[in-house]
Amino acid sequence: MQIMEAMPNAAPWSDGSTDLLKRWCEKASCMEWMHGWASAGAGRMNTLLTVPAIALSAATGVMTTTAPTSFMMHLMTATSLASAVAASAAKVMRSAEKAEEHRNAALAWGRYLRKYRLQLSLPPADREPMRATLDNSKLEYDNLMEAYPSLTPHVVRDFENQHAGFTGARPDVTSGPTVVQIYGEVAAVEV
DSSP states (O other): OOOHHHHOOOOOOOOOHHHHHHHHHHHHHHHHHHHHHHHHHHHHHHHHHHHHHHHHHHHHHTTTTTTOOOOHHHHHHHHHHHHHHHHHHHHTTHHHHHHHHHHHHHHHHHHHHHHHHHHHHOOOGGGSSSHHHHHHHHHHHHHHHHHHHHOOHHHHHHHHHTTTTOSSSSHHHHHHHOOOTTTTTTOOOOO
């Protein structure tokens, strides 16, 4: 049974409502990529900070088994201090936490994208009701924007450089001010 038959009062899918959901999906795709990129970058930073801390800590442990000369005591102190600084830097920068937060954001944006891309792949008569779908999509989109960490300018620049030819809708974080499209009016093309 088709949804429109099951819900006779439901408004049909128009080209405008389909285009709106398509633009939100395109923006979600961009957000998924950028959060995935941010997660990978934070993970690399975490590795760069924690591996030296582990290595220096292990070296300090090995040095404690050698004969205690003045030089060895100074070397042990220096490596112990360097290890503590590297571990503290990792903790202060919260690289591991940031990597996990951005990973979760990328997964959430991906779920959003798949859910509504599926709706758009169906014929309009087989889709969920238009009003409910748009209301739910907007609510989910807003919640995702609020729930996850902000993207750094570095991540946004990387996105813009790697996807310069992308012609779909871009999130506001990448495009700055956007042109507002009014129903029934043809959008002006910016050059």
